[in-house]
Amino acid sequence: MRAIVVKSWLKGPGDMEVKDIPVPLPKENELLVKIDSAGANFFDILLVQGKYQIKPPFPFTPGAEFSGTVVRAPSSGKFKSGDRVFGSNPTGAYAEYIAVPQAQCFHIPQRLSFEQAAGLYITYPTSYAALKLRGRVQPGDWVLVHAAAGGVGIAAVQIARALGARVIAAVGSQGKFDVCREQGAEHCVNYREAEWVDEVMRVTEGRGVDVVFDPVGLVERSLKCVAWNGRIVVVGFAAGAIEKVAVNRILLKNVEVTGVHWGAYARFQPEMVAEVWRELFALADQGKINPVVYEPVFYGLENAKTALRAIAARETYGKVVVKPSAEPAPKL
Ligand SMILES: NC(=O)c1ccc[n+]([C@@H]2O[C@H](COP(=O)([O-])OP(=O)(O)OC[C@H]3O[C@@H](n4cnc5c(N)ncnc54)[C@H](OP(=O)(O)O)[C@@H]3O)[C@@H](O)[C@H]2O)c1
Incomplete structure (x- = not known):
């Protein structure tokens, strides 16, 4: 072969x-x-x-x-x-x-x-575990998805929508807005432009987002546009740097910063692997997730x-x- x-x-x-x-x-x-x-x-x-x-x-x-x-x-x-x-x-x-x-x-x-x-094997369960298990996304929540056009990002946009949330997609170029909108993002921002945080605050009428899905390394800046009691899920470091965050900012808004390591669930919580796949297959059968x-x-x-x-x-x-x-x- x-x-x-x-x-x-x-x-x-x-x-x-x-x-x-x-x-x-x-x-x-x-x-x-x-x-x-x-x-x-x-x-x-x-x-x-x-x-x-x-x-x-x-x-x-x-x-x-x-x-x-x-x-x-x-x-x-x-x-x-x-x-x-x-x-x-x-x-x-x-x-x-x-x-x-x-x-x-x-x-x-x-x-x-x-x-x-x-x-399908890596991206969808990662994004599902990040949003459902770690971010506890609820219907009506605002979810900010970073690198929203990427592999885990686009899965996160679809899954957040399937969970009843409203999505703001953040990407590195205007050219990726369309694909995010097609998958259900209500608003798109470009995180290479300085004012993206203000734009997120404007869209959420000054409240901020309930959940941040971050596969890039944007925790520090996301803290500026997360809501009171918000959850920030660390998914990866596509930008290449590991951030150091001033933890007083976590305290000030009652924020939870949490992580997801999907590959390690098989070792530490194998029962959750089966459950996540059961739920994902159900969403696929209903046409609510549709890999791009x-x-x-x-x-x-x-x-x-x-x-x-x-x-x-x-x-x-x-x-x-x-x-x-x-x-x-x-x-x-
Ligand atoms: N925690 C877990 O269990 C888990 C599981 C799977 C993947 N991950 C991690 O999640 C991250 C994304 O994975 P993926 O499969 O979605 O990758 P991907 O399809 O390659 O997408 C990554 C996106 O990150 C954005 N990005 C921002 N800054 C970047 C930079 N400096 N260099 C390159 N890309 C940059 C790019 O989108 P823009 O051009 O729009 O900025 C790029 O399209 C990776 O770090 C991966 O290791 C974690």
Whole structure:
């Protein structure tokens, strides 16, 4: 099969090479999946450079999210050959096939395409846990979503709306306003412009927002436009810096600053993983969440580097998808 193979740390994703390697042999309790689509992530860039927290032994195939069709399944388990699945693994998704533990896969909800499902595994439960479990979003709340056009951001916009909240989307360029509005944001602000905090206060009639969803590193400034009893959920640090916050500001408005680490729920609260997915699948069946796929989809593993370049340049919205096939399947 064809796969990206990394044999030593690279200068960047531009140096990734596609090779012919054997189809992986699934272990007992693993599925063999023919990959239709892989979800691209910023951390893939760090992974191939040896700058990520996970450093796989060489040689390895990067890519952490995928969707596809089961071609071999253990007789015990909920999957069979031909099932449409999506899942995640620390490595292996930029390839034609992946062998992956069954526990790391789910059936694709009926309404969703392979492309939509490829980026579901990490973003949606992260955003759901952030808003529902940590931010305790209530119907009628104002929710400020930072990096609202990004992977976790756009999921957060949809989920906040599904929970009955009103959304202010904050992004880094005007060009991303439309995609946020299409997903249900009532107002959009550009956090590269100095007056965005005033704009949030104006929209909320001087009250501030009830919940802030922050995957960027904007806690300090968000404290200026959060309401009394507001909750700020720290989701990530896309801007690259870890903030130091003057805690008196947390006291002054009775604010809660909390975090979410979705990947760690499997270890510390596995029962919540099942519950979050149950609720997300229900929302997907009702059409209340509908993953947004960046256009263009990148065909051919050689184009994974172009996909990752677009992510690094902040050009993308929603989930960036790479297909191992060199061209779109003919429409029948
Ligand atoms: N806590 C968890 O369990 C968890 C789970 C998944 C992801 N995360 C974290 O959440 C963050 C976002 O992930 P994602 O998948 O949504 O990523 P993404 O799709 O690449 O979106 C990130 C967005 O951040 C914004 N951004 C702001 N400042 C930036 C900067 N200096 N450089 C690059 N981007 C910047 C960009 O949007 P604009 O151009 O609009 O500013 C960009 O589109 C990451 O830090 C990730 O590690 C956390």
